[in-house]
Amino acid sequence: MSTPLYEVFALRYAHFADRTQGSNLIFPDDHAAPMPLDFFVWVVKGANEAARGRTILVDTGFDAESAVRRNRTWIRSPIAALESVGVTADDVHDVVLSHLHWDHAGHWHELPNAKFHLQDAEMDYATGRCMCHEPMRRPFDIEQVCTAVRFVYAERVKFHDGTAEIAPGVHVHKVGGHSKGLQILSVPTARGTIVLASDAAHFWHNIRRRSPFVLLHNLQDMIEGWELCERLADSPDHIIPGHDPEVTRRFPKLPGDDNTVQLHLDPIA
Numbered sequence: 001m002s003t004p005l006y007e008v009f010a011l012r013y014a015h016f017a018d019r020t021q022g023s024n025l026i027f028p029d030d031h032a033a034p035m036p037l038d039f040f041v042w043v044v045k046g047a048n049e050a051a052r053g054r055t056i057l058v059d060t061g062f063d064a065e066s067a068v069r070r071n072r073t074w075i076r077s078p079i080a081a082l083e084s085v086g087v088t089a090d091d092v093h094d095v096v097l098s099h100l101h102w103d104h105a106g107h108w109h110e111l112p113n114a115k116f117h118l119q120d121a122e123m124d125y126a127t128g129r130c131m132c133h134e135p136m137r138r139p140f141d142i143e144q145v146c147t148a149v150r151f152v153y154a155e156r157v158k159f160h161d162g163t164a165e166i167a168p169g170v171h172v173h174k175v176g177g178h179s180k181g182l183q184i185l186s187v188p189t190a191r192g193t194i195v196l197a198s199d200a201a202h203f204w205h206n207i208r209r210r211s212p213f214v215l216l217h218n219l220q221d222m223i224e225g226w227e228l229c230e231r232l233a234d235s236p237d238h239i240i241p242g243h244d245p246e247v248t249r250r251f252p253k254l255p256g257d258d259n260t261v262q263l264h265l266d267p268i269a
Contacts, residue, residue, distance in 0.1 A: 004051035004169040006044050006187050008194055009085045010240065010247050012259040013061055013078040014039035014103075018071070024202070026212045035203070037243040039103055041078040042196050043085050044170065044187055047264070054167045055087055056094045058185055058196050059104040060111070066102060066141070075259060079110045084257045094166055098198035098242070099179040100126045100148060102141035108151060116151060119174050120161045122181025123148065125217070130180075139179070139215060173232065175200050177222030178213060184229060189264040192234030198242040200225045207239060237267050 015038055022031030042058040061078035068074075079089050095114045097105055099122050108116070126145050131137040151157050158166075160183070163173045169188045176182055178199040185196040200222070201207040207226045216222050233239045240247065240263055250268055251261035 002048060002050045004054075004167075004188060005047045005190055006051055006054070006170065006264065007047045008187055008189060008196070008240075008263040009043045009045075009254065010040045010251070010261050010263055011043060011078060011081045011084065012038050012040055012248055012261075013074075013076050013081055014067055015073040015075065015245075016071075017073065024214055025205075026214050028211075035205075036245055037202070038245045038248065039072070039243065040247070041081070042185075042240075042263075043082065043087060044167075044185070044196075045085065045087070046167075047190065051168055054094075054170075055091050056096060056167060056170065056185075057082070057087075057092045057111070057114070058096045059098055059198060060095060060107045062103050062106045062141075066106065070102075072103075077107075079107050081260070084254060084260045096166065096172055096183070096185055097122075098184065098196075098200075099182045100145060101139040101179060101199070102144060104198070105141070105144045105148070108144075108147045114156070116148075116157045117164075117166055117172060117183075118148070118157055118159060119172075119181035119183050120159050121174065121176065122179060122183075123152070123157075123159070125180035136217075173228060175221065175225030175228055176218055177225045178202075178216050180217045182225070184225070184232075186232045191264060191266055192238055193232060194263055195229045195233040195239045197229050197239055200229060201239065201241040203241050203244040204236075204239075204246060205244075206241070208236065 021028035044056040046054040
């Protein structure tokens with residue numbers, strides 16, 4: 001049997017311009033240096049016979065109302081954006097939620113056929129005693145967390161504890177760090193194994209400079225998560241950060257869509 005291969009797309013749907021190194025990094029080189037964030041979801045599509053018919057959505061983003069409430073620039077619905085890569089909401093049968101922070105875990109009800117993959121530790125964190133402390137619950141949205149609980153009762157959440165294969169050749173890996181149950185995804189493509197790091201590395205700066213993002217649950221887990229990303233990926237350019245605007249500049253754009261890039265193709269020199 002041939003090795004399963006996938007196409008991987010980053011779909012940009014929102015932007016936050018008003019950020020600096022001082023607001024993003026624990027140890028900034030220049031507190032005032034601009035460091036804006038982009039917001040993405042990622043689509044993984046089977047590219048050969050061994051992976052045919054598999055479509056995986058990684059994270060589900062936030063909605064327009066949340067963008068207004070939290071002062072983010074809304075570009076498009078992340079669910080409507082799926083159409084740019086030939087996918088409808090009904091086509092999605094597997095959703096990997098990297099973690100349950102507000103900007104990664106909306107739109108559950110718009111994906112009627114999906115099973116949601118989540119680490120045990122993340123549900124424990126989002127619903128446990130840590131949420132008694134306001135600074136720790138600030139990155140979560142109570143309605144999204146309650147939706148997650150309802151979907152557990154509806155038998156639409158698949159829990160994992162560590163590493164698991166969710167489609168031929170595609171694995172989730174628990175790293176923690178930024179959030180207690182943060183998970184990353186490793187995906188085989190024609191150019192090698194890609195790691196969708198999500199918030200294990202908000203920016204390439206975090207992992208390449210060993211410079212931690214300011215919001216975290218456990219610093220040691222964050223650092224060791226970078227090491228795992230590097231072991232899994234075929235090169236530094238195969239590690240895809242979760243919020244770096246450079247992603248849309250360094251990979252080929254989907255024709256006709258400036259906000260969608262093709263991660264399974266080589267970076268632009």
